[in-house]
Structures are given as structure tokens and as C-alpha cells.
Amino acid sequence: MIRTTATMLVGMGGIASAAMRPTIRIGLTPVILDDHSLFLNRWRKWLETRLGTSVEFVQRPRYRDITDLLLNRTLTAAWICGYPYVRHQSKLRLLAVPVYQGKPRYRSLVISGTRGQAPSSLEQMQGQVFAFSDPDSNSGYLYPTYRLREILAARPDFFRRTFFSWGHRNTIEAVASGLADGGAVDSYVWESVVRQYPLYAEQIHVVERSPEFGFPPIVTHQDLPDTIHAHLAATLRQMHADAEGLELLEALYLDRFESGDAADFNGIAGMMAATSQLGLEAS
Amino acid sequence: MKWSSYRVRLPLSLAIVVAVTAAVLSVVIAYQTYVNISVEQRRTAQRLAHAMEPVLARAMKHDDVWLAFSLLRGPDRSDGDDQVDKSPALLLLDKTGRVFAANQPRRFPTGKQLADIDADLASSVTNPDTGKRFQPWTRTMTLEMPVHSEDEVVGTLLIRPAEGAFWLRFKEIALGGAWAVLLTLALFLPLGWVWGRRMVMPLTTLTECMARIGHDDVSNLECPVLGFGEDEISQLGQQFQLLLNDLKGKRALEQQVMAQDRLAAIGRVAAGVAHEINNPLGGLLTAIDTYRHKPVDLKSPDRTLDLIERGLNQIREIVSALLVESRLESRALTPCDIDDVETLIRADSAAHYKTIHWTSAITENLPLPATPVRQILLNLALNAVQSTPQEGSIEITITSDNDRLLLAVTNDGQAIGPEQLPHLFEPFYSERDGGTGLGLWVTYQTVTQLGGEISVESRDRNTRFEVTLPLETCVQEKSL
Numbered sequence: 001m002i003r004t005t006a007t008m009l010v011g012m013g014g015i016a017s018a019a020m021r022p023t024i025r026i027g028l029t030p031v032i033l034d035d036h037s038l039f040l041n042r043w044r045k046w047l048e049t050r051l052g053t054s055v056e057f058v059q060r061p062r063y064r065d066i067t068d069l070l071l072n073r074t075l076t077a078a079w080i081c082g083y084p085y086v087r088h089q090s091k092l093r094l095l096a097v098p099v100y101q102g103k104p105r106y107r108s109l110v111i112s113g114t115r116g117q118a119p120s121s122l123e124q125m126q127g128q129v130f131a132f133s134d135p136d137s138n139s140g141y142l143y144p145t146y147r148l149r150e151i152l153a154a155r156p157d158f159f160r161r162t163f164f165s166w167g168h169r170n171t172i173e174a175v176a177s178g179l180a181d182g183g184a185v186d187s188y189v190w191e192s193v194v195r196q197y198p199l200y201a202e203q204i205h206v207v208e209r210s211p212e213f214g215f216p217p218i219v220t221h222q223d224l225p226d227t228i229h230a231h232l233a234a235t236l237r238q239m240h241a242d243a244e245g246l247e248l249l250e251a252l253y254l255d256r257f258e259s260g261d262a263a264d265f266n267g268i269a270g271m272m273a274a275t276s277q278l279g280l281e282a283s
Numbered sequence: 284m285k286w287s288s289y290r291v292r293l294p295l296s297l298a299i300v301v302a303v304t305a306a307v308l309s310v311v312i313a314y315q316t317y318v319n320i321s322v323e324q325r326r327t328a329q330r331l332a333h334a335m336e337p338v339l340a341r342a343m344k345h346d347d348v349w350l351a352f353s354l355l356r357g358p359d360r361s362d363g364d365d366q367v368d369k370s371p372a373l374l375l376l377d378k379t380g381r382v383f384a385a386n387q388p389r390r391f392p393t394g395k396q397l398a399d400i401d402a403d404l405a406s407s408v409t410n411p412d413t414g415k416r417f418q419p420w421t422r423t424m425t426l427e428m429p430v431h432s433e434d435e436v437v438g439t440l441l442i443r444p445a446e447g448a449f450w451l452r453f454k455e456i457a458l459g460g461a462w463a464v465l466l467t468l469a470l471f472l473p474l475g476w477v478w479g480r481r482m483v484m485p486l487t488t489l490t491e492c493m494a495r496i497g498h499d500d501v502s503n504l505e506c507p508v509l510g511f512g513e514d515e516i517s518q519l520g521q522q523f524q525l526l527l528n529d530l531k532g533k534r535a536l537e538q539q540v541m542a543q544d545r546l547a548a549i550g551r552v553a554a555g556v557a558h559e560i561n562n563p564l565g566g567l568l569t570a571i572d573t574y575r576h577k578p579v580d581l582k583s584p585d586r587t588l589d590l591i592e593r594g595l596n597q598i599r600e601i602v603s604a605l606l607v608e609s610r611l612e613s614r615a616l617t618p619c620d621i622d623d624v625e626t627l628i629r630a631d632s633a634a635h636y637k638t639i640h641w642t643s644a645i646t647e648n649l650p651l652p653a654t655p656v657r658q659i660l661l662n663l664a665l666n667a668v669q670s671t672p673q674e675g676s677i678e679i680t681i682t683s684d685n686d687r688l689l690l691a692v693t694n695d696g697q698a699i700g701p702e703q704l705p706h707l708f709e710p711f712y713s714e715r716d717g718g719t720g721l722g723l724w725v726t727y728q729t730v731t732q733l734g735g736e737i738s739v740e741s742r743d744r745n746t747r748f749e750v751t752l753p754l755e756t757c758v759q760e761k762s763l
Contacts (some may be wrong), residue, residue, distance in 0.1 A: 163347070
């Protein structure tokens, strides 16, 4: 009886809010394991309850599609990679940055299959098939390109073949299956995947670890009204204070969200400048 | 148990038929399975290729290796290595013959020329630009299909069934079939065996029953009824029962006939005995009658009594012979015996006005048993008297030389036909009214027993019987 009344009150509140406020659309990219629809459903409901408005997650296979939707204001916010954020920094505004293992940072990992002779550096992977995750990915494309910028500028055929797998997880699968000899992935995604599927740790070994970069942030368009931005930011930052919110963060293997600092992404900006000078930027 | 027995052969035949049928079925099913699997594999591959073509074309157009790979590997999420033998190989080649993507990337690495990886497979690939959409299955059973993007050939899809996958499937199905056949055999072989034996059982019973005919008494032979059905074995059984019943009837009839025959034989013996006794009796009675009316004419009453005594002795000996005591005593033949026969005959013939010419050269005792000789002489004489017409004449001559006695009896009665002569000494053969047919038969038997011979000649009105009897030394000694 009490429960029914509570539901009705919440429901009425929801309807009233929804009528006044537009739906919040949040774009997701493969910077996180975005393929667990049950988790996304729970997170959506949690956000709707906290925000008092309807929430919709928008997923596209490529980073660029989400970036475009954000830039044309179709999306309220998006969880994107640091690379497109840095590229479009003038039009975008940080909303929240996840804290992973105590820091809002992650690395790019160069991985290789354990079969055959394992290379000890990127340079030793000459003549191999290399999988990038996305042309707009820092860890999956920018960092390895920057790392090999001089070699690649001189010898575009350093790798026998390269291709985009459109997701860190796909890169892991490509290397595990032997489609690619090696690839570059997000350390956070790699560790999350290995937690769920420990077998990958046997099939793949990490060749190189990059320096730390700013963790893929959740950003909004600069034009988003401050009230909504603030409400969203506060809600996300308080997620770990709420039992259910904490549970959701744990499912993502994250500690919490914090407001973030644009300076954390300077490293990415530097790599971007260096590669674009050499014309190594993906189209 | 013999191998030639139907008890073995029929169940064995049934078992062999079952086994052969199963074997033939297995071969047919195996062949059909073989055909079906190859056709099915080709169709599946073609359907797969058709379904994949648009996406593969897009992947090639956008240089999206991952997209092509995701499609080619299908639901198979293994690392594509352990499954090499179990799943078919799907390869997407670009226009230059390089591997764009394959579902077994370790076996067919992306970016390498197929010719460098698998020369055999590469040689079976034709130029994708040359027309035909589907190549027939080559020796390697690889399906080759050009990938089109807006009428432009952008690549080639190769589908190569897993090594041994065909045989693996065929083996699975064939093995299943073989088990089914074995199970069927296991079920039907004993069934066929039992059924065959049951079918043959009536025949066996019949055979055993038939084998007993000839050993056992038919009258007590009882064979179980095999059945009343319309089938051949039941009918055989029924016919056999009819036959057995017929046989029993026949045997009963035979026994009846045998009993009658015995009675008839007894009657014949009785008739023979009566005949033999009757022969002397007639003469004896006549002698007594003559003595009564004309006792004076006789030389002496003793002679009449002697005659009667010898006649009675003859009868006694005949009876003794019947009682198998014939050897008790045999008297030697005396001239009186010959005279007795003459007396007996004359008494008989005088009544019928027949003339007897009696000539006897016997003057002393002869080493021959008296009774049989008297019997022979009396029989032949009476036979002649009876065969002679009224006022006919009979000639009887008795002579002897050193070692034998000769009897000749001739009458002028009607001659015996040549067709009757061979049967003359058979028993119950009589051409004369009222004759028993035993007289000449008994005579013949007696002559033969004495080691003598009898012959007959008959022509015009002259019938002559001649008897030759060898003289016996032992009889002579005994008589002395």
C-alpha cells in the first residue's frame, strides 16, 4: 500500500518534469563496454530518477558519429575519447571525468598475440597486421601513430596491413583470433575485458604501455544551459554517494566521477599536433 | 542336426534374406546420403555466399576488414584455430588475389597472397572478372563466388568445406544407419530363426511320423494334426492324415483277408483230407457190401478183412501225416497192396460198366512206403475211371526194374486240351463236374516227396499218366 502510493507520487512527478524539460540524450562510444544493455537500462533508470527527466542513451558504432551528433546539439552530453574532445575543445565543455583506480587517467596499450615470437616493442611489429580501434581514438589510434610517427611518415607500408576494428574490444578479439598480429587498446577497456574474460590474458600479451593520459571524459556542447550542465554534473559527481549509484560505478570498474581538468588532456593535444604536422591524421 | 534339414535351412535362409536386405539398404542409404550431403553442402554454401555478398561488397568498398571478418566468422567465436578441421574455410580475396579477411585468420592471414599461403587453393581460383557467377565444384570442393558492388567485381569469396567434414558427416550418418541395421538384425535374426523353426516344425513332425510307417504298426500310429489352414503345409498334413487313414483301412482289410485265407486254407486241407480218406472208403464200403450179399463167392472172408484192414491203415496213415506223425511207421509195399487197389477200383468201375485192364508185374515186396504208393495208384486209377465215358476202358500197368517202380494209367476218355495241361497239377484245378481239383495235386505232391516223377500225355482219345518212383534201400532195410 505504502509502496503503491510512493510509485504514484514518483510517477506523477516524472510526468510533470518530462512535460517541462526535454529528454536528456547521452551519447556513448566504445570507450566503455557499452554493449551491456541490462546495465545501461539500470543506469538510465537511476539517472531518470535523479534527474527527474527522461534519459536516452544513444549509441553509434563510430566515435565520429557521436561527436557529430554532439556538435549539432542532438545530444545533451556524450562520453567520448580525449582525442575528439581535444580536437573540438573550443565547442565542448567537460561535464565529468571518471576516476579509475584512484586517478582520472588511463594509458594506451600495444598488444600482441602470444603465438609465435612476441615482439618487445612497436618497432618490432614491422610487416604485421595491426588493428586500430577508431581513427578518433587516442589510445587506439593517436598514441601508436604518434609513437611511430617518424617511421610511418617515411614508410607508410611499415605494417603489412592496418584496419579499424571500431572498438577496443573488437581489437582484442581481432588479436586473439589472429586476424591482427597486434593492436592498440585502451588500458581501462583491456583490464575490464580481462576481468570478465581472463582467457584473453593468456592469448594476448602487452607489448608497450603509454604514459598516462586524461581518461575519456563526459562532455557537453558549450551551448548547453548552465543549469542543466550543473544538474547533470552534480548528479554524476554524487553517483558514488548513493548505494545504487556506487553499484553501477562498480559494474564499470570506476571509483567515481569528478569535475575534471582540461589540462589533463594536454598530452593528447601535443600528440595530435605532432601527427597532424606529419600528415598522419586519419581522414 | 543336419545342415540339409529345413529346420536349419529355412531359418538360415530367412536370416540371410534379412541380412542381405539390410546390407543392400545400407548401401543404398549410404549412397543416397553421400549424394544428399554433397548437394546440401553446395546449396548451403551458395545460400551463405548469396546472403553475405552485399555486406562483403560494402566491407571491401570501405576497406573494412573487421566488418568482413565479423561476417565471415559468423557465430564461431573461437580463436579460429582449434576449429580448422571442423568448420568450413571462408576467404574473401581482393582483386589482386590477396586475402582481405578469412574466418580462419591464422591459416589465411590478412594481406597475404593466397598463392603464397595455399598454392592448390589459389590455382583453383579463376579470374573473378571472367563471367560465371558460380564455378562448379572443383577437385577441392571449393565454391568460388565473385563479390559484386554495383556490377563491379570487387573481390572473390571462397568457401571451402572443412577438411574431412564431408566424410565426418557421412560417417556419422552412415554409422547411425549401421547401428539401425545392426539393431534391426539383432531383432529380426532371432525372430526369423524362431519363425522359420515354427514354420518347419509341422514338416518335422510329419517327417518323423512318416518315418515310423514301416517300423511301427500302422493301426496304432497317431500323428498330430498340423493345422486346418489353407496353406500348403496344413494341406499336406491333412492329405497325410487321409493317407494314413486309408493305410489303416487297408491294413485292417488285409488282416481280414488273411483271416479268411487261413480259414480257406483250413477248409482246403479238410477237403484234401476228406478226399484222401474218401478214396479208399468208397472201395472199402463196396467190399463190405459185396461180402454181405455174396459171401460165398469170395475166396475167403479173411481176404475181405485184410483188404478192409489195409484200407483202414491207409486212412490212419493219412491222418497221421496230417498230425505230423507221418514218420511213425511206414510199411513196405507188398503185392497185396497192389491187389487191394485193383479190388477197390474194380468195385467202383463195375458199377459204371467200364473195363479195367490191370497188369501187375509185382510179385514181391518192394522198398517203398505202401501208403503213398497206394494213394498214388488209387488216385490215378480213380481219376481215370472218372474220366472215362460209359463202357470205356482203362489200362493200368504196374512194373518194376531194379531200382524203380513204374506205374502207367491210360484211359480213352476225352483228351485234355493243350491249354489245360500246364495247370493239371495245380490245386483246385478241375475240368470235371463235381471234382475237387485236389486229386492230381496231392498225387503230384506225393510223387515229388518220394523223389519220383510224374508225366502226362494226352492225344485223341488216349490220356496216359506215367509215374516213376525210385526204390529206397532204407525203406527196404526197414521193411526187412
